Amino acid sequence: MLDPMETGEPEEFDLKNFLPYLLNISGEVTSSGFQTSYKEEYGMTRTQWRVLFHLGRYGDMTARDICSRARTHKTKVSRAVSALEGMRFLKRQKDQNDRRFETLCLTTDGDKAYKALCRKAGQFDSELSAKFTPKENAILRRCLRQLADFD
Amino acid sequence: MLDPMETGEPEEFDLKNFLPYLLNISGEVTSSGFQTSYKEEYGMTRTQWRVLFHLGRYGDMTARDICSRARTHKTKVSRAVSALEGMRFLKRQKDQNDRRFETLCLTTDGDKAYKALCRKAGQFDSELSAKFTPKENAILRRCLRQLADFD
DNA sequence: TGGTATTAGTTGAAAATGTAACTATCAACG
DNA sequence: CGTTGATAGTTACATTTTCAACTAATACCA
Numbered sequence: 001m002l003d004p005m006e007t008g009e010p011e012e013f014d015l016k017n018f019l020p021y022l023l024n025i026s027g028e029v030t031s032s033g034f035q036t037s038y039k040e041e042y043g044m045t046r047t048q049w050r051v052l053f054h055l056g057r058y059g060d061m062t063a064r065d066i067c068s069r070a071r072t073h074k075t076k077v078s079r080a081v082s083a084l085e086g087m088r089f090l091k092r093q094k095d096q097n098d099r100r101f102e103t104l105c106l107t108t109d110g111d112k113a114y115k116a117l118c119r120k121a122g123q124f125d126s127e128l129s130a131k132f133t134p135k136e137n138a139i140l141r142r143c144l145r146q147l148a149d150f151d
Numbered sequence: 152m153l154d155p156m157e158t159g160e161p162e163e164f165d166l167k168n169f170l171p172y173l174l175n176i177s178g179e180v181t182s183s184g185f186q187t188s189y190k191e192e193y194g195m196t197r198t199q200w201r202v203l204f205h206l207g208r209y210g211d212m213t214a215r216d217i218c219s220r221a222r223t224h225k226t227k228v229s230r231a232v233s234a235l236e237g238m239r240f241l242k243r244q245k246d247q248n249d250r251r252f253e254t255l256c257l258t259t260d261g262d263k264a265y266k267a268l269c270r271k272a273g274q275f276d277s278e279l280s281a282k283f284t285p286k287e288n289a290i291l292r293r294c295l296r297q298l299a300d301f302d
Numbered sequence: 303t304g305g306t307a308t309t310a311g312t313t314g315a316a317a318a319t320g321t322a323a324c325t326a327t328c329a330a331c332g
Numbered sequence: 333c334g335t336t337g338a339t340a341g342t343t344a345c346a347t348t349t350t351c352a353a354c355t356a357a358t359a360c361c362a
Contacts, residue, residue, distance in 0.1 A: 013272060014208070019279045019291075021201070022296065023181060023295065025222055026296075026298035027171065058166075064311080071180055076349070078313090082312090098358065100357045101357095121164060140290065145173065147180060147279070148176040198318085224320075226319080226343085249339095249340090251326070
């Protein structure tokens, strides 16, 4: 395992501090715990959860809006929308001015599911937040929003 | 971005501050940028990258070790190991004392790939770190390690 | 007009992942 | 021994995601 091209490179790189890796692992760990609450009860995937929450939280919008707000690819959103439509959680409405668009809006059932999951999400987030001080929480979230290109 | 809709409902939950969501989005955004460097050049997936880096950074170990250190499911690791073996980036060696185990170790090619990608990763991480102050970086990484159940 | 480029969204095939069951090896205990 | 149970790793099958076309509607511009 000796490498003749070794140029005395300092081996300072530490995987456990590499941000993309850390973000993915912590994202998987935290999400997989929370996911059971909607997967078992509603048979929903993570992407479907995202779409539901965007509509529930920010009101009616197009698939394109969800794509850009959630930095999610349009095929993922398209399929999630179809699935949620099949569950009768949302409806589509063609824009009469520009018929390429369709506005998505939650049905009563969809809104009910959103509100129920919203409570669970709030509780789950509180448990996670409890691990840190208010200041750490603020910094953590601000950094993450910046990395996610939010704001 | 628009603020919460004050339509009457007490809407305290904010998606953009929900930790699992934030972690996933920021993880996807940061990883997808970095991923091109190993996907195009080595045809490697994210899981394969993980396995390669664990062996490169921490030395020979079993698949089980990688599973627990990277919090990755054993089927993912198993397939990544097979793929990396097919690329001649690693070899397996049955443990003579307990033949259920096999120790994985990088080949010369695997180590070369690791070192090349290591430089890119270090550079990439520096660019990300530059967005924050040293203190923010320290807090961010410490929080993430804790969420990931590291240490 | 008409031709070209964009944009919103869908679809099919290939790749990756998740889940559960499977093989093989070893340990513990009668 | 032999049975039971645990552990390392693989495999089969279903689901999800990715990637590259694709349709349909609109915008731009000569």
